[in-house]
Amino acid sequence: MADMTAFTWMIALPLLAAPVIYLIGRLVRPDGEALTRWAALVMLGLTWIPFAIAASDLNADGVQTYTLGTASLRLDDLGLLLAALSLGLGTIVVFYSGPYMAADDGQEKYYASLVAMVGVMMGLGCAADLFNLWVWFEAMAIASYLLVAFYHEQPTSLEAGVKYLVQSAVGSVFVLLGIALVLSQTGTLDLTEIRAAAPESSIPLLAAGGLFLIGFGVKAALVPMHTWLPDAHSQAPSGISAMLSGVVIEAGLVALLRVLSALVGIGASWGELLMVFGAFNMLIGNLMALRQTQVKRLLAYSSLSHVGYMLLGLGIAFYAQQAAGAEGGFFHMLTHGMMKGLAFLAAGALLYALHASMGDHGPLTISDLSGAAQKYPWAALGLSVAVLGLAGLPPLAGFMSKWQIFVAGFETKNEWIEALVVFAALNSVLSLAYYAPLVNALYRQKPSDAVLAGGPLPSLMNVPLAVLGVAIVAVGVWPSLLDWLSGPAGRALIASFGF
Numbered sequence: 001m002a003d004m005t006a007f008t009w010m011i012a013l014p015l016l017a018a019p020v021i022y023l024i025g026r027l028v029r030p031d032g033e034a035l036t037r038w039a040a041l042v043m044l045g046l047t048w049i050p051f052a053i054a055a056s057d058l059n060a061d062g063v064q065t066y067t068l069g070t071a072s073l074r075l076d077d078l079g080l081l082l083a084a085l086s087l088g089l090g091t092i093v094v095f096y097s098g099p100y101m102a103a104d105d106g107q108e109k110y111y112a113s114l115v116a117m118v119g120v121m122m123g124l125g126c127a128a129d130l131f132n133l134w135v136w137f138e139a140m141a142i143a144s145y146l147l148v149a150f151y152h153e154q155p156t157s158l159e160a161g162v163k164y165l166v167q168s169a170v171g172s173v174f175v176l177l178g179i180a181l182v183l184s185q186t187g188t189l190d191l192t193e194i195r196a197a198a199p200e201s202s203i204p205l206l207a208a209g210g211l212f213l214i215g216f217g218v219k220a221a222l223v224p225m226h227t228w229l230p231d232a233h234s235q236a237p238s239g240i241s242a243m244l245s246g247v248v249i250e251a252g253l254v255a256l257l258r259v260l261s262a263l264v265g266i267g268a269s270w271g272e273l274l275m276v277f278g279a280f281n282m283l284i285g286n287l288m289a290l291r292q293t294q295v296k297r298l299l300a301y302s303s304l305s306h307v308g309y310m311l312l313g314l315g316i317a318f319y320a321q322q323a324a325g326a327e328g329g330f331f332h333m334l335t336h337g338m339m340k341g342l343a344f345l346a347a348g349a350l351l352y353a354l355h356a357s358m359g360d361h362g363p364l365t366i367s368d369l370s371g372a373a374q375k376y377p378w379a380a381l382g383l384s385v386a387v388l389g390l391a392g393l394p395p396l397a398g399f400m401s402k403w404q405i406f407v408a409g410f411e412t413k414n415e416w417i418e419a420l421v422v423f424a425a426l427n428s429v430l431s432l433a434y435y436a437p438l439v440n441a442l443y444r445q446k447p448s449d450a451v452l453a454g455g456p457l458p459s460l461m462n463v464p465l466a467v468l469g470v471a472i473v474a475v476g477v478w479p480s481l482l483d484w485l486s487g488p489a490g491r492a493l494i495a496s497f498g499f
Contacts, residue, residue: 007054007075007126008066010047010083014119017043018112025108033107037098040111044091044118051087055080065128072128072190077488078496081330082125082247082254084485085337089246090118092464093239096345099458100239100352110150110237117143117243121251130179130189130259137175137255141168141219144248147240148232154361160231167228171218178211178259191496194262205266212259213273219252221307223280230288233300234363238348241296245303245344246337253310253333261496264318271319274311275420281308282427289434294363295347298434299340302390305431306336312424313405317493320412327490328404334482335389335397335475342468343386349379349461357455366438371447376457380442382465387435389472392428397475402428404479 004012017039025036054075057064064075075083094114101107120143124136145168149161181204183189186197198205218225229249233241260270285304292298313329316322350372351364373380389396402424409421475481 005054005064005066006050006057007064007079007083008073009050010054010087011073011119011123011126013043013047013050014115014122018116018119021115022108022112025111036108036111037094037101040094040115041091041098043115044087044094047087047118048091051083054083071132073123073126073132074128075126076496077485077492078254078257078330079122079125081334081485081489082251083122085250085334086118086121086125086247089243089337089341090114092341092467093242093345096348096461096464097237097239099461100348100356101237103357104237106150109146113143113146114240114243117147117248121247124251125254127255127258128191130182130191130194133191133255133258134172134175134179137216137219137252138172140248140251141165141172144240144244148236148244150237150240151235151361154235156231157235160228160235164228164232167218167225171215171225174211174215176215178208178215181205181208181211182263191258191262195265195496198263198266200266202266205263209260209263209266209270212256212263216252216256216259217277219249220256221249221252221281221304222277222311223284223304226281226284226304229303230297230300233303233344234294234296238296238344238351241300241348242341242344245300246341249303249307250310250333250337253307253314257314257493258496260318261493264497269319271315271317274315274318275417276315278308278311278315279420279423281305281311282424283308286427286430286434289431292434293365293367295366295369295438296344296351296364298366298438299343299347302431302434303336303340305427306332306340306390308427309402309405309424310336312420313408314493316405316408316412316417317490318497319417320414321494321497322408322411323487323490323494324408324411325405325490326493327486328401328406328408330489330493331404331479331482331486332398332401334486335401335472338468338472338475339386339389339396339398342382342465342472343390345468346379346382346386346465349457349465350376350383352461353379353457354450354454358453366441368448368450369438369441370444370451371442372451373442374447375451375454378462378465379457382462382469384439384442385469385472387438389476391431391435395473395476397472397479400476400479 289301316325
């Protein structure tokens with residue numbers, strides 16, 4: 001057996017901790033639920049140690065590889081970016097979930113699944129061959145399904161979970177068919193060897209790429225494979241909504257990028273395809289969000305739009321074979337994780353105070369938020385910072401990441417891409433049409449009945465909101481703070497093309 005390296009411990013610790021956390025909750029009485037919460041937080045805290053060592057090793061020695069039998073894990077800068085996003089948001093969500101989930105049964109399942117999901121997503125980012133990529137992808141679907149359907153006694157939550165499970169399963173079948181085609185044509189599943197073995201023109205490999213686009217596109221919420229997303233995001237616990245929007249769909253996108261970069265030499269126009277999907281995602285996401293009256297559904301549809309910006313940047317990278325587009329796309333992946341994480345956590349805090357703490361499992365509507373800033377100033381401020389950042393207002397993080405994508409588009413000197421950048425900028429302005437009423441409602445003078453009857457908000461719930469809010473402002477003012485992640489990840493993607 002090969003010696004375990006820092007990055008393999010980074011993946012293994014959460015996976016080993018998950019069953020222990022579950023057993024603590026089941027076997028220790030009467031304080032098992034509190035212990036599971038602390039165990040989850042401690043284990044993710046400890047995982048930062050091998051993460052830091054792995055990041056240092058990667059910077060000093062280049063790509064890290066671990067092989068056991070025929071299975072290989074490879075940590076490059078793209079894998080490190082996904083690990084940082086998963087571990088960062090996961091740690092914040094576990095802390096936030098303490099007061100949010102305090103009155104719920106089954107917390108051992110919640111925390112065990114959440115910690116496992118963090119480990120699985122880090123493993124997915126390090127998968128070096130197609131079969132293991134599929135295994136990690138399936139494990140992520142199972143862990144996230146348990147969390148989407150956490151409130152399974154509620155029909156709407158169970159329906160959302162079943163829809164998510166069925167669509168994920170169909171996507172997985174498409175991925176498996178694609179893997180079979182690649183193996184039949186190249187004789188290997190190793191992502192690096194596939195690129196070397198793939199012929200320049202191959203209809204079966206083109207078909208495999210299409211199957212991967214659909215299969216991984218389900219999890220990455222590419223329109224029209226997105227229909228699970230609004231139900232899952234709105235019915236899951238708010239911390240899980242933040243993870244689904246901030247990390248899970250990004251993990252699906254990373255998996256898609258891995259396989260397309262291995263097939264980049266077969267003559268397909270993957271860059272053009274990604275940009276077309278990006279345009280559809282921006283437009284459909286914004287138009288659907290405009291119609292929403294429920295806050296979490298509105299935020300869910302806006303995620304479609306932001307996946308569109310990532311696809312635009314990454315499509316530019318595939319088309320022009322330049323790192324700037326990929327760096328912008330990955331920068332937006334990070335800022336979107338922070339902004340959408342804050343948006344869902346702040347909306348969840350208000351949902352908790354106005355509904356959940358009083359035993360009401362109804363949705364949080366925009367009309368409920370009227371005057372909420374008077375009673376819940378920190379949650380209202382957090383939600384405002386998040387949605388204004390998502391809309392791309394300076395000096396917040398969302399403006400900087402969108403700007404980097406737009407600059408990369410204009411640098412191609414391609415008229416169609418420049419037109420697409422203008423289209424993306426107009427969509428950013430359009431998003432204000434549903435973000436602005438949200439902020440306006442929060443600061444109205446006359447509180448809604450829900451706000452007047454609302455209960456207190458636990459002070460600990462404000463801590464993650466403050467951390468994310470400060471980070472969004474800081475990255476907006478000093479975007480170079482994330483260069484150590486987004487820059488190398490963009491260059492790693494370009495290097496994976498083999499050019």
